[in-house]
Amino acid sequence: MLSLGIETSCDETAVALVRDGRLVGQKLATQIDVHAVFGGVVPEIASREHLRVLPVLYRELMQDTGIDPSEIDVVSVARGPGLLGALLVGVSFAKALSVSLGTRLVGVNHLWAHLLAPGLEQELRFPALGLLVSGGHTHTYRIDSSTQFELLGRTLDDAAGEAFDKVAKLLNFPYPGGRFIDELGRGVAPDTGLFPRAFIDTPSLDFSFSGLKTAVANYIQAHPELVLDEMGNIESVARMPRERRDLIATVCASFNWSVADTLRIKVERALKQTGKVKSIIVAGGVAANSMVRTVMQELAESRNIDLVLPGLQLCTDNGSMIAYAGGLLAGQGYCHGLDLEAIPRGRVVPLDWRECRG
Ligand code: KG4
Ligand code: ZN
Numbered sequence: 001m002l003s004l005g006i007e008t009s010c011d012e013t014a015v016a017l018v019r020d021g022r023l024v025g026q027k028l029a030t031q032i033d034v035h036a037v038f039g040g041v042v043p044e045i046a047s048r049e050h051l052r053v054l055p056v057l058y059r060e061l062m063q064d065t066g067i068d069p070s071e072i073d074v075v076s077v078a079r080g081p082g083l084l085g086a087l088l089v090g091v092s093f094a095k096a097l098s099v100s101l102g103t104r105l106v107g108v109n110h111l112w113a114h115l116l117a118p119g120l121e122q123e124l125r126f127p128a129l130g131l132l133v134s135g136g137h138t139h140t141y142r143i144d145s146s147t148q149f150e151l152l153g154r155t156l157d158d159a160a161g162e163a164f165d166k167v168a169k170l171l172n173f174p175y176p177g178g179r180f181i182d183e184l185g186r187g188v189a190p191d192t193g194l195f196p197r198a199f200i201d202t203p204s205l206d207f208s209f210s211g212l213k214t215a216v217a218n219y220i221q222a223h224p225e226l227v228l229d230e231m232g233n234i235e236s237v238a239r240m241p242r243e244r245r246d247l248i249a250t251v252c253a254s255f256n257w258s259v260a261d262t263l264r265i266k267v268e269r270a271l272k273q274t275g276k277v278k279s280i281i282v283a284g285g286v287a288a289n290s291m292v293r294t295v296m297q298e299l300a301e302s303r304n305i306d307l308v309l310p311g312l313q314l315c316t317d318n319g320s321m322i323a324y325a326g327g328l329l330a331g332q333g334y335c336h337g338l339d340l341e342a343i344p345r346g347r348v349v350p351l352d353w354r355e356c357r358g
Contacts, residue, residue, distance in 0.1 A: 076326020
């Protein structure tokens with residue numbers, strides 16, 4: 001089963017080929033530089049960039065892998081949730097390709113694809129507890145198979161990645177700044193009393209990160225020396241006087257810790273609700289965060305449950321996870337028709353695949 005994956009849900013244009021669950025080749029073009037000056041993704045620009053870049057990436061992928069398009073068994077495309085205009089570019093391209101090649105079309109839930117992605121690297125064991133922490137979502141799921149996901153908790157306001165990016169922006173890092181906060185706080189002892197772990201005093205499995213974001217914003221306002229003089233110049237931090245540099249590092253480490261420990265508390269609660277699971281899967285861009293990885297590792301070890309963490313390149317958006325997840329659906333005999341809809345953020349992705357043979 002050779003699956004072509006197409007990803008255009010946000011600001012990465014990506015394609016990949018996965019054969020029988022193993023990666024054959026991939027191409028990715030990030031739009032980060034295009035959007036960085038605006039401090040966030042501009043949906044209209046994202047759509048136009050996907051339109052410009054996607055056919056080029058597809059051609060390069062086929063050329064570099066030496067695979068003839070007629071060998072593709074299924075065209076898998078991220079159909080949501082995401083930016084609607086951006087998704088429409090990928091879905092239209094996928095529909096056209098599936099018609100011209102006479103192959104199956106499968107619409108992939110982008111969030112499920114994040115959580116299934118580590119299956120490219122290791123065998124996934126179900127039932128699993130899934131934690132998806134990305135720029136747009138913070139969800140926990142009970143996962144019983146590659147097509148059975150039960151949503152347990154979700155964020156009521158900002159996603160974890162969004163909180164990272166907003167705090168990074170306040171410190172004068174370019175969008176998306178999560179990785180800078182990770183890097184600057186790495187190896188530094190957090191001040192665990194500095195920022196709150198928001199929304200943990202309720203039994204709810206839901207998340208809320210807006211209170212934490214406000215607490216950091218107030219702290220930065222009271223300590224203007226935290227703000228970088230020049231946007232994103234991480235090297236300039238190293239040249240700062242020690243006291244200022246240490247303050248920035250402590251704020252970053254403490255913020256990393258507040259997010260990671262909140263995630264730990266909610267995952268522990270979710271585990272109580274799900275009963276016994278064989279693994280905990282942590283996925284999405286924020287799964288690249290070193291503090292989140294450490295805290296989750298400790299949690300899994302203390303519970304004697306396998307922890308599944310994707311490699312860093314599989315954490316953020318990519319085409320491989322779409323090709324892989326689409327290949328799993330197609331392998332079970334499912335596909336979508338040409339009426340496949342793109343699903344914007346905030347709407348539930350329907351389970352509307354149908355049985356397809358041949
Ligand atoms: O999953 P993803 O690539 O895109 C979405 O589907 O949203 O996640 C992107 C998010 C951004 O908010 C980015 O700042 C965050 O993941 N991120 C990180 C790190 N690397 C990426 N946040 C914290 N630490 C990191 N190392
Ligand atoms: Zn994503």
